[in-house]
Amino acid sequence: MVYLLVGAAGFLGASLRYCVGVFLFHESTVFPFATLTVNLLGSFLLAWLTTGLLIRFSLPSHIKTALGTGFVGSFTTFSTLSVETVNLFLHGKLVLAFLYIAASIFGGLWMSRLGFQVEKGEGTE
Template sequence: MLKRIGYIFIFGFIGSLIRLWLTTIFAQYHFVTVLAINVLGSFLLALITGALPFVVPISPELLSGLSVGLVGSFTTFSTFCVDTVNLGTQQGFLLAATYWAISLVLGILAASWGFSLSHRIQQRRLP
């Protein structure tokens, strides 16, 4: 259990730094940056959990570090929610609803693509 917690802590730190770096560099495009981070995170989470164990020998603890720690800290659901509310109160309901819908659809599509790629990788690795 301590090994898993350690991996989650280390990779969580790395994922948070990557998110901070991206949101700082692209600060003028805040909403697009958060959207891109969350869509990329959806894809990576599906790919990591679906394919990585078939490609390389990986411990469950390290897999938790990469999925929960790295991708979990990289993505930012709470920021997405606050941004949606802020858009609604500052720019109007239609823009907030559009942002919400685009985020949801692209996130689900990205996760689907990640799982699809994972299945292809799994099929190539099976004898």
């Protein structure tokens, strides 16, 4: 049963990921905003879900797995981040590549922290 739930949630997460990509992608765009956006949102969402929302509602473990691994896991994309970063390097866009790496890592950490704080009802200072 857990495999079906993870697959169904994965389908929804991947579909949403695709929609965000279609909405944010433009041929003339050099910087990979779509991937950065989904990875930052995914960092927030996973922290928010796992910090308390899934615990507070005492959901069964297979539902937690479906939401975390299936939905958020398929919504975010490390492999695309890697390919896009290498592509920026190969095209001589070193500053953009390093900016992308920094924004992904530090932005992801900050969004995770924000997700924890939002779930706990803390301020974001």
